[in-house]
Amino acid sequence: MTTSRRKFIKISALGIGGLATVSTAYKMFGGNAYLDAVVKENIANKFKRSATYCEVCFWKCAAWAYSDDEGNIQKIIGNDDDSHCNGRLCPRGTGGVGMYSDDDRLKTPLIRTTIDGEETYREASWEEALDLIASKFKGIKETYGAESIALLKHGSPGSHLEHLFKAMGSDTIAEPAYAQCRGPRETGFGLTFGSWVGSPEPTDIRDTKCLVLIGSHIGENMHNTQVQEMSDAIDNGATIITVDPRFSTAASKSEHWLAIKPATDIALLLSWMHVLIEEGIYNKKYVEKYTSGFEQLKAHVQKYTPEWAYGITTIKPDVIRKTARIMADAAPAAIIHPGRHVTWYGDDSQRERAIAILNGLLGSWGNRGGFYLKEGLKVPDFPCPEYPEPKWGWHEIGEKYPYAEMGNTSEVVNATIGGSDNKYPIKAWMVAGTNLIQTLPQRDKTIEAINTLDFMVVVDTMPMEITGYADVVLPECTYLERYDEIRSAPNRIPSIAVRIPAVKPKYDSKPAWWISKELGERLGLGEYFNYNDFEEVIEWQLQQLGTSLEEMKKLGVKQYPRKSGSLFFEEDKNHTFFTPSGKIEFYSHQLAAKGFDPIPVYTPHPEPPQGFYRLNYGRSPMHTFSRTINNPNLNDLKSENTLWVNPKVARILGLKKNQEVWLKNQDDVVSTFSIKVRVTERVRWDSVYMYHGFGHNNKKLTRAFGKGVSDTDLITKVVVDPIMGGTGLRGNFVSILTENPHKTLAI
């Protein structure tokens, strides 16, 4: 019974009752166009400007939201003083208006119920929904301990709920931005430099002379400052070298595009090291001063000649040599970019180690045009009692992976499957700001885990797939309608930014801080929420930071002078790294101690069998994952993804442009929907490529439903990184079906 209990509820379940019509701005003063212009002028003058920072992705650009008298958000413009955006948002940030205006939004709390033997949702009051959640949480806490309630989160709602969970005594917290995203790079760089790369990446791209992108598709990956600075670098005549099996946008801007065979990057990186050391063109002074393990490295890479790498990567030896020399010439103003979504093939921490070592050889860490020494500002915690000490948490769940540094979503899934028999049993989930169904690989496992749960709450703004599995759905208002914590991200110069509600929450939606507080009070944790409004928290914190809410409403962003010293290493000073040796560790004793390769080695990965193509995926510049596909403004730019197919493959398979096809992967999993073919030279003949985030399967998403294919559908196989538990997603192979497989199934 339990297995079918939480079966995904299709939208037809929910009555049409909740439908509300929003008059879009243009309709409002439609009719006479000449009047439009006049009205527009007047409104333009009457626009109210509210400080915020963007939540369409996690770059958190500070911005101004312009709203009219009617309480409609008209436009969102970057804050000129913000170092995350320099007054220019990316397309998703500009299109953030659609996050607010989307009339498919969640409108009221929903509770799973059975009517006439059919599972459905009914609209509920906040009171009822919160009472229900509190009573369920209480029950689980009493029987299993608060640790058995897991928080899976991403983005701003996370911090409020994290506070609730810690107050409750649970540290069973994870987010997909680690084990499905940047985890391996933090571990790889952490082991080498003793510090994370972190977000925003402290890459001094604007002043670099040579930018090397390993995969990292900046320009499609629209992380704002990275894109802006890459453009500055082009202006400044920097050489860009892009290593990517696909002709990415960045590749088209590059002097050298190294069309590498997928999954062979470590071989290239090793042979670059080989050339630098062999030709003696590495940064000798830097290496001597700051690094340890050089001799071992030298011995290790001796055999990795460009000729050797050529056989593996298909990149010509002279190209490898030439590009290595370009880096050396530019050094230390050279960046081998760590990338961000780096969970590819399971040996990702090692690839990141190789990237880190290469940066070490060039001396780019701590030098202009390389990596700057970032500085952030600590926002003081609003006074509250100490958190109780949990008996176990994310760390214990992921104990298999010694160098994991954050909660691993997939391990939470694993710990949930098996229920009470597990050493660390997980009985309930609270999911906020992450659409696990489209985000985690091996969807069957995620659903299996969900089905074993006693209880699941989802806090979201949209009726995303994940909400269809919840027992209770809580509608959060969008970032434009709420306070959130003060943004304080490390950067060249420390700064803070505030998020002030630009308009009142639409429908019956509420901010996550309010949800946390209400739940906290119901759980007897009121003392942790010693305020009526989160505004008070911000106000208090801002005062501690020597400013005020009033001032910040006017400024949006405030910069603070650096305190940690210079932005780069200084000639005459030494710098101690937070590694055991205090140096950049080319040879990692830490890894050796746990039985891992102390210096990266290349291991071959499976290749697509006959008739299959490697499933490659990446970012659509105008979308963020699955969250914006239904956004009216951004959907207008791109409403479905396409399957990139090399013309050779198209010829062999007889595929035509815009032909609808279905995909079937190595495990016989078939894509839910069809996808249109794009025949393009930009992709290799052994791979196909698509944008991630499309192929939504919830009918409530009226614009996004059934448009394109979800790569996640087909990622049923992962190779787990043994060092930190990252789930390598790029080892899946698909075949292309020209007939609708679902039709044949139905017969």
Added chain:
Amino acid sequence: MRYAMVIDTLKCVGCSDCVVACQTENNVPIGYCRDWITETVDGSYPNIVMELKSERCNHCDNAPCVRCCPTGASHIVDGGIVLVTPNECIGCGACIESCPYDARFQHPDGYVDKCTFCHHRLENGQLPACVSVCPTKCMYFGDLDNPNSEVSQLLKNRKHKTLAPEAGTNPHVFYLI
């Protein structure tokens, strides 16, 4: 005064920020747009070149859309900006047929609409919305009559082209190549 837009194709990443920004700035209804992005790919793997461009009305000097307009709704104002006065426009579509760039469209309210070079912003001393948001800063806007303006300098020093020059319209959106 002769306004012109200069767009550096070597920097444009095709992100379409310029498209959304125009929509939110100018209340362009969903499903319509005054600017758009094209991608051209040439060559064969792995010897490929790609060009990404943001396109819009070229505010042509020799504007066929203005010439063929029977009511004068399409007209040229100071600075060479081609505008449409909605309540003089009968929606005959002649200007749409006449534009080699297909830069115009019938607004759902009936009149013809297109890029205005954000005339209303220029009047307030602001740059066009698209130019002001572009994350790669690959769009430039200014006065061609002023030899020291950024646009004049860029056109003087960099290789550039216009779209469909054979149409004889003398476009004023330039692409650096």
Added chain:
Amino acid sequence: MQEELFTSGRHIPNIDPSLQIWHWPIALYLFLGGLAAGILFFAALFYILKKDKEYPAAVKITSVIPPIALSIGLLALVYDLTHQLYTWQLYTTFRIESPMSWGAWVLLIVTPLSFIWTFSYYREVYPKLESKLKLFERLKFLNTFEQFIVKNRIYIAYALIPLALILGVYTGILLSAFNARPLWNNAILGPLFLTSGLSTGAAAIILFSKTSIEKHLFGKIDLALIIIELALIVHMIMGYYAGSQVQLEAMQLLVGGDFTVMFFGFVVILGLIVPAVLELIELIGFKVPVIVPAMLVILGGLIFRFVMVEAGQLTRFLY
């Protein structure tokens, strides 16, 4: 491989994937304009030549068509406007460079003239109708008005000749002025549409005429016009051949694409060559029901406008 695509934007209804701004009303309007021009031209010409007795169909009977055709044409034009409430703006100005403006003004002058022309023959041609309606009895001023017009008919005829020619040429120039649509953008289209309009006009006169002399004469005229028209079409296609890449592509639509059957089958063969042959046979002395070639010419003319309006909108400079 070369690939060209819109990354985003440009999902503009009526423009992409192909321009669909002008619909059937425009084609109909161009056809009716041409037809009316043709009839009015012959009516005025034969009146001036004082041949109204010999050729009553040309001068008097068929002239019932132009006012109706022009009225329907105008309605069709307005129907295809998307901002109709502002139609009056057409008459607040005259734009010398705008064919649309020329058309609007020429129609404003020709349409009333055509009504007046028809009116002047009303009692003569339709005595039965008048005996029923008794308009002239009821509205006395009509008598003086009619007198006035009949007296000045010759001046109207003098005015109608150039006006009809302008109208006929205009139906072609409306399209050919569009530099942006390679299929339309050639100097032949004006004369071609004029010829076609005259030819359909002649065909209409054949249909209405009751005497064999008149049928015969207009058969000959029509034959000559068809030959000219065919020559112009050949000329037009050669022009495309000699033209730029975009024009070559545009021509493909007519000679080797979606519109080939329509164009060659219906316009050139059924609408021009077959009637020409039939008229020739008739002239040589065989018995052919003249109604057949005449109908074919008229239908061919109509399809021709449809083909040109539709196909032209598929052709463009970029993408």
